[in-house]
Amino acid sequence: MSELRQDPTTKLWVILAPERAKRPQQGPTGRRADQLPNWDASCPFCPGNEDKTPPEAFRLPADESLPWEVRVVPNRFSALSPEGDVARSEDGRFFRKMNGFGIHEVIIEGPVHNATLALMTYEQVERVMIAYQERYNILKRNEQIRYITIFKNHGWASGTSLIHPHSQLVATPIIAPYYHRKFDIAHEYYSDMGRCLYCDLLAAEQEKGERIVAETERFVVLHPYASRVPYETWIVPKTHSSSFGLYPTIFLGELARVLKNALLCLYRELGDPAFNLTIDTSTTADEKDPYYHWHIRIVPRTTTIAGFEIGSGIYISAALPENTADHIRKRTVGLVKDGDITLKGKARPPQIKKSGTAPS
Amino acid sequence: MSELRQDPTTKLWVILAPERAKRPQQGPTGRRADQLPNWDASCPFCPGNEDKTPPEAFRLPADESLPWEVRVVPNRFSALSPEGDVARSEDGRFFRKMNGFGIHEVIIEGPVHNATLALMTYEQVERVMIAYQERYNILKRNEQIRYITIFKNHGWASGTSLIHPHSQLVATPIIAPYYHRKFDIAHEYYSDMGRCLYCDLLAAEQEKGERIVAETERFVVLHPYASRVPYETWIVPKTHSSSFGLYPTIFLGELARVLKNALLCLYRELGDPAFNLTIDTSTTADEKDPYYHWHIRIVPRTTTIAGFEIGSGIYISAALPENTADHIRKRTVGLVKDGDITLKGKARPPQIKKSGTAPS
Numbered sequence: 001m002s003e004l005r006q007d008p009t010t011k012l013w014v015i016l017a018p019e020r021a022k023r024p025q026q027g028p029t030g031r032r033a034d035q036l037p038n039w040d041a042s043c044p045f046c047p048g049n050e051d052k053t054p055p056e057a058f059r060l061p062a063d064e065s066l067p068w069e070v071r072v073v074p075n076r077f078s079a080l081s082p083e084g085d086v087a088r089s090e091d092g093r094f095f096r097k098m099n100g101f102g103i104h105e106v107i108i109e110g111p112v113h114n115a116t117l118a119l120m121t122y123e124q125v126e127r128v129m130i131a132y133q134e135r136y137n138i139l140k141r142n143e144q145i146r147y148i149t150i151f152k153n154h155g156w157a158s159g160t161s162l163i164h165p166h167s168q169l170v171a172t173p174i175i176a177p178y179y180h181r182k183f184d185i186a187h188e189y190y191s192d193m194g195r196c197l198y199c200d201l202l203a204a205e206q207e208k209g210e211r212i213v214a215e216t217e218r219f220v221v222l223h224p225y226a227s228r229v230p231y232e233t234w235i236v237p238k239t240h241s242s243s244f245g246l247y248p249t250i251f252l253g254e255l256a257r258v259l260k261n262a263l264l265c266l267y268r269e270l271g272d273p274a275f276n277l278t279i280d281t282s283t284t285a286d287e288k289d290p291y292y293h294w295h296i297r298i299v300p301r302t303t304t305i306a307g308f309e310i311g312s313g314i315y316i317s318a319a320l321p322e323n324t325a326d327h328i329r330k331r332t333v334g335l336v337k338d339g340d341i342t343l344k345g346k347a348r349p350p351q352i353k354k355s356g357t358a359p360s
Numbered sequence: 361m362s363e364l365r366q367d368p369t370t371k372l373w374v375i376l377a378p379e380r381a382k383r384p385q386q387g388p389t390g391r392r393a394d395q396l397p398n399w400d401a402s403c404p405f406c407p408g409n410e411d412k413t414p415p416e417a418f419r420l421p422a423d424e425s426l427p428w429e430v431r432v433v434p435n436r437f438s439a440l441s442p443e444g445d446v447a448r449s450e451d452g453r454f455f456r457k458m459n460g461f462g463i464h465e466v467i468i469e470g471p472v473h474n475a476t477l478a479l480m481t482y483e484q485v486e487r488v489m490i491a492y493q494e495r496y497n498i499l500k501r502n503e504q505i506r507y508i509t510i511f512k513n514h515g516w517a518s519g520t521s522l523i524h525p526h527s528q529l530v531a532t533p534i535i536a537p538y539y540h541r542k543f544d545i546a547h548e549y550y551s552d553m554g555r556c557l558y559c560d561l562l563a564a565e566q567e568k569g570e571r572i573v574a575e576t577e578r579f580v581v582l583h584p585y586a587s588r589v590p591y592e593t594w595i596v597p598k599t600h601s602s603s604f605g606l607y608p609t610i611f612l613g614e615l616a617r618v619l620k621n622a623l624l625c626l627y628r629e630l631g632d633p634a635f636n637l638t639i640d641t642s643t644t645a646d647e648k649d650p651y652y653h654w655h656i657r658i659v660p661r662t663t664t665i666a667g668f669e670i671g672s673g674i675y676i677s678a679a680l681p682e683n684t685a686d687h688i689r690k691r692t693v694g695l696v697k698d699g700d701i702t703l704k705g706k707a708r709p710p711q712i713k714k715s716g717t718a719p720s
Contacts, residue, residue, distance in 0.1 A: 007586035008561055010541055014586045014675045021678040079676045094564050095585050151667040159666025168668070176672030181370055201368055204454050225455050226367035226374045276667030297671070305665055306519025307511040307636030308528070311657070312536030315374045316439045318381040 001081050002100030004174065013174050015079050015100060023077035023161060036114040036163060044076070045164035047111045057105060058134055060127045070127045071108040072135055075168065078104035086144050086173040103139055103171040107131050107150075108164065115165050116154065116272070118263035126256035128167065132279065133252065135169055136245045140284040145171045147179060147283050150244070155274025157301040167277075175283055182280065183292060190291035196240050198293030210322045213265070213329060218251055219258045223321035223328075229303065230319035231270060231328075233262055235296040243287035244279050244294045259296065265328045266300060274301040361441050362460030364534065373534050375439050375460060383437035383521060396474040396523060404436070405468045405524035417465060418494055420487045430487045431468040432495055435528065438464035446504050446533040463499055463531040467491050467510075473524050476514065476632070478623035486616035488527065492639065493612065495529055496605045500644040505531045507539060507643050510604070515634025517661045527637075535643055542640065543652060550651035556600050558653030570682045573625070573689060578611055579618045583681035583688075589663065590679035591630060591688075593622055595656040603647035604639050604654040619656065625688045626660060634661040 002017035044052035047067065058072035074082075080102030088098045109128045110120065117125055132150050139148055152167040153160035175183075189197035205211055205222055213233065214221040220236050235258055241247050247255075266273055281294040309315050362377035404412035407427065418432040434442075440462030448458045469488045470480060477485055492510050499508055512527040513520035535543075549557035565571055565582055573593065574581040580596050595618055601607050607615075626633055641654040669675050 005586040007584065009545060009557065010538075011545055012541075012586070012673065014588050014677055016587075016677050016680055018678055018680060018683075020676065092564050094561050149668060149672050151671050153667040157664065159664035159669075170668060170672075172674070174674075176674045178370075178671065178673035181372075185369060185371055197369065201454050204452050224367065226365040226372070227376075228374050276670050278667060278671030280671075299667075299670060304517065304519035305670075307513040307638060307659075308509060308530060309519075310636050310659060310665075311511050311538065311638030311640075312509050312530075313372065313538035314532070314534075314536045316380065317374055317376050318378055320376055320378060323378075 001084060002079055004098045004100055004172075006096040008094040008096070012177055017079040017100060020077050020079055038112050038114050040113045040164070043113055043162070043164050045071075045106075045108045045162065045166060046113050053106075058131060058138075060131060067111065069110060069124065070131045072131055072169075073106050073108070075104040075106050080104050080170065080172070098173070101144060101173055103142075103145070103169070105135060105169045107135070107167040107169065109166055113164050116263075116267075117152075117165065117260060118267040118272075120260065122253070122257050122260060125260045126253045129252040129256050129259070130249065132167070132169070133245060133247070133249060136281075139169070139171045140245060140287075142171070144173050145284055147172055147175045148281075149176065150279040150281075152277040153274075154277070155272070155301065157274035157304075158276050179280065179283075183283070183286075186291045186293070196291055196293050198236065198295070199240050202236055202238065211325045213325050214258070214261070214332070216254060216258055218254055221258060221262050223325040225321065227317055227319070227321040227324070228315035229299055229301070229317055231266060231273075231300045231302070231324045232321070233266065233298040233300075235259060235262060235298075237294065240290070241294055242282040242289045242292045244281040245284075246287050247294065262298065265332060266298070269328060269331065270300060270302060275299060276301065361444060362439055364458045364460055366456045368454040368456070372537055377439040377460060380437050380439055398472050398474050400473045400524070403473055403522070403524050405431075405466075405522065405526060406473050407471045413466075418491060418498075420491060427471065429470060429484065430491045432491055432529075433466050433468065435464040435466050440464050440530065440532070458533070461504060461533055463502075463505070463529070465495060465529045467495070467527040467529065469525040469527060475525050476623075476627075477512075477525065477620060478627040478632075480620065482613070482617050482620060485620045486613045489612040489616050489619070490609065492527070492529070493605060493607070493609060496641075499529070499531045500605060500647075502531070504533050505644055507532055507535045508605075508641070509536065510639040510641075512637040513634075514637070515632070515661065517634035517664075518636050539640065539643075543643070543646075546651045546653070556651055556653050558596065558655070559600050562596055562598065571685045573622070573685050574618070574692070576614060576618055578614050581618060581622050583685040585681060587677055587679075587681040587684070588675035589659055589661075589677055591626060591633075591660045591662070591684045592681070593626065593658040593660075595619060595622060595658075597654065600650070601654055602642040602649050602652045604641040605644075606647050607654065622658065625692065626658070629688060629691065630660060630662060635659060636661065 002015055004013050004015055006013050039046050043049060053073040054076060056071050056073050059068045060070040080100050082103050084099040084101045086098055086101050088096055090096050110124055136148050139145060148169060148171045150169050186197045202220060211223045212220060213223060218238055220238060222234055224232060224234050276299045278297050280297055282289060282292045362375055364373050364375055366373050399406050403409060413433040414436060416431050416433050419428045420430040440460045442463050444459040444461045446458055446461050448456055450456050470484055496508050499505060508529060508531045510529050546557045562580055571583045572580060578598055580598060582594055584592060584594050636659045638657050640657055642649060642652045
């Protein structure tokens, strides 16, 4: 079983999971997904290979006589184990740890091996959003769980080890430091102002307009003021909503359109870039709080995170978000209200743009 | 001029430096440094090309009639500018920024294009340490500077853009969040216990022994309890010392031996891995404080930092530090007191060991 350990000098937790060293790795292909086969006999996520994964926890459609469109399965090389308790133990004053309790699942985004969210149908992306929300709402009932991270690694440089399109969910008994920080800051703002930080920030961004990429009835897509990397993209619901789990399922269709199109813009602008996507949401205990506001964060990985960033936590980015947002806007005719989009010009093969951001 | 912006949702600062997009990039060669030429006509850091860098700020030996062994020059593609003030400005309530004031220098570690610290002579590594300390002590006199990060990116996966061995120094008017956190925790421990956290931690690690890789008269090399990546390595001075700048220069020779050998162990064990190295030291204002304790942190980059780590701040590592420390110890006869080392077996070409740590 893996274990969680706390660094006594930073109070940050790490997950030590030696068993993950055994998981299979598909090397970088140097090819875009659409240049790969649409089915791969050796891929554990391809139809026909269902027995290579643990039994599924969820599927769409629910009717098992129909082929699956989305499957959720426990991660075979899980960093965490669903068994065990969360009692912490100390070996002397400094060496604090707990069992690697938690849940680690894989959301297989579709049956097609070389598909990618940016190019899928709206209906398929909506199924993925429904699967995210469904698993979130089931797993939050476990009282040992305090936070659920839903994320996606796309492309080799993002740290993914498998090509077949998939997302992941990690449910932990600890709240990650990055989120702790965000909650504290949002809570302090609410204490001061009596309003949600994100609602106010969204209003300020809408007034400025220069970092907004697109807007639909219920969502805003923007490049944040202090973007850590060029083309960092946030998707924020317009009305106050603390938890992705409690966001009305009926609106996930619009979210799917907005997300697919935000990814399609990056796909065309940067040439199918590697990226990480996370859903930043409240803790499972605070889903109805008035101060936090869930949103999707997309971080393209066109440059390497270097020593200065790792050492200090300060990112150096080689682009201004006003400019990157402008580049995206210039290539689109605009999102219509339901999240549809029209791109200018013909579809052309994406070009990788290299831009260095890491220190020399 | 670049600018520093604060994210209103995390209070983290980023450096936005569009001019850095122009800096040259040498692509990955897929070869170890020792398979590359020892001089490259197009390399700005090679002897004969001194006019391709800004005028040098420091050199060793000081006697200019002798060829240089170590050179320090301003970074030509600096993320920060040494001119301007550090006044912060606000555009509305949310958009806080300041000029990109700061100093960004490059420490060229030697004249040989394909050299690497792990294989350099002790004398050469000592010169590099002296250059680090000298520049640190000169730059800390600037009262607008609050923190100086000395770091090194080695190998393509570390984010470096040039092959020629070099380190960097970034002096900023802000304290990076990672260090802020470390200072706060060390300060709290001192308030509680009246002793330095790191001195006590070192004693606890020495008592355990299992994560210690080597020990000399003045330094301990260890794999930390909550290692974020396999083979993360710390070098910690045994006697209390808050600032690298105030550490006795006379002991930098021993530090050089210890560092070179720690890197040599990683070079042989992991096959010349990419790594990031940082010197974690006190703020420039608190160099004599009783609670912090400088140390060197080496983070091998044998795996990609993936979405979960970026999203949450929690790292997943596929190895236990007790085991990695044991691997290193088994391959060495042991460090003798002055930092020298004897490796077991013949020198053999290093083998890249791939081990996945990022979530699936």
